[in-house]
Structure formats: structure tokens, C-alpha cells
Amino acid sequence: MGTQFRWSFFMYAAAMALIVLSLSHSSMVVSGAYYKKIQVVLYNMLEPGKNLHVHCKSKDDDLGDHVIGYYQNYTWSFHDNLFSSTLFWCRMDWTRTGGSTVSGSFEIYHAKRDLYRCSSFCAWGIREDGLFVFNRDTGEWDYFFGWPSNSKGAGMKP
Ligand SMILES: *[C@@H]1O[C@H](CO)[C@@H](O)[C@H](O)[C@H]1NC(C)=O
Numbered sequence: 791m792g793t794q795f796r797w798s799f800f801m802y803a804a805a806m807a808l809i810v811l812s813l814s815h816s817s818m819v820v821s822g823a824y825y826k827k828i829q830v831v832l833y834n835m836l837e838p839g840k841n842l843h844v845h846c847k848s849k850d851d852d853l854g855d856h857v858i859g860y861y862q863n864y865t866w867s868f869h870d871n872l873f874s875s876t877l878f879w880c881r882m883d884w885t886r887t888g889g890s891t892v893s894g895s896f897e898i899y900h901a902k903r904d905l906y907r908c909s910s911f912c913a914w915g916i917r918e919d920g921l922f923v924f925n926r927d928t929g930e931w932d933y934f935f936g937w938p939s940n941s942k943g944a945g946m947k948p
Contacts, residue, residue, distance in 0.1 A: 827869055828905075830866055832916060833861075834863075834916055835861070835916055835917045842858045843884065848868070877901070896921060
């Protein structure tokens with residue numbers, strides 16, 4: 791009798807564990823809809839012959855120094871996290887004709903700002919008159935930041 795009881799208790803516990811597991815699994819699938827892959831593109835639209843130096847980081851990733859030639863793209867992809875708190879910022883500089891260096895630090899991807907705006911593709915045109923974002927609805931580049939940075943978003947390092 792005692793063995794019988796322990797066995798059915800074991801079966802009950804196993805069944806409960808299965809139910810809990812399958813519930814947590816299905817909620818992972820639901821939130822998985824927001825856990826999507828996002829590609830960021832930085833497009834050097836300065837002047838012919840001008841390189842753009844970039845160094846992008848998030849809390850978890852340091853993408854290192856990169857040099858983007860004129861009309862070249864630099865791109866990376868990542869998965870947004872479950873809380874849409876993903877934030878990448880980039881330090882950029884280039885040299886004006888005449889020799890002075892222009893630089894700035896910009897919040898390039900912030901899920902709360904960009905998840906809907908960019909969907910899965912976030913393109914930036916880096917021009918001498920500022921940083922422009924590609925607008926999917928109009929097909930135009932919209933002015934977003936001026937040089938030097940006027941963006942001091944959360945998590946921004948000087
Ligand atoms: C760079 O990216 C921009 C914006 O997405 C695109 O219009 C352009 O064709 C790309 N250029 C190259 C060389 O891949």
C-alpha cells in the first residue's frame with residue numbers, strides 16, 4: 791500500500807513537471823517573436839576618398855576599430871534581448887578637407903527607439919552634414935544626429 795502511494799505520487803509529480811515545462815516552453819515561443827535578428831549598416835556617404843573610423847560597443851560586445859572607405863558599408867547583426875534593452879553606441883571620426891578631425895559618439899541602436907522603426911534592418915548614412923537614418927516608408931535618408939554628437943543616451947560613454 792505504501793509503495794503504491796509513493797509510486798502514484800511520483801507519477802503525479804512527473805506529470806506536473808511536464809505541464810510546467812510545456813507551459814514555460816510555449817511562453818518562450820511567444821517571447822521568441824521579439825527575440826529577432828537585427829542587422830545594422832553604417833554607410834560611408836562622406837566625400838570620395840574619405841575614410842570613416844568607427845568603434846561600436848554594447849554592454850556585452852566590443853566590435854573593435856574599423857575603417858570604412860567611401861561608399862563602403864560596415865555591418866553587424868545581433869539578436870535583440872527579451873527586454874528590448876539592447877543598446878549599441880559608436881564612436882566615429884573622419885577628417886575634414888583642410889585637416890580638422892570631426893568626431894562624435896552616437897546611440898546607433900537602441901531597441902526601445904529602433905525595434906519598430908527599423909524592424910530587422912537599421913541603415914545609417916554617415917555624411918559630412920550629419921548622421922542620417924534610412925526611412926523604410928519614404929525610401930529617403932532622414933537627418934538624425936549632427937556632428938559632433940548631441941546624443942547622450944543612456945549608457946553612453948564619453
Ligand atoms: C550599403 O548600404 C546601403 C544602405 O542599406 C545600400 O543602399 C548600399 O547599396 C550598400 N552599398 C554597398 C556597397 O553594399
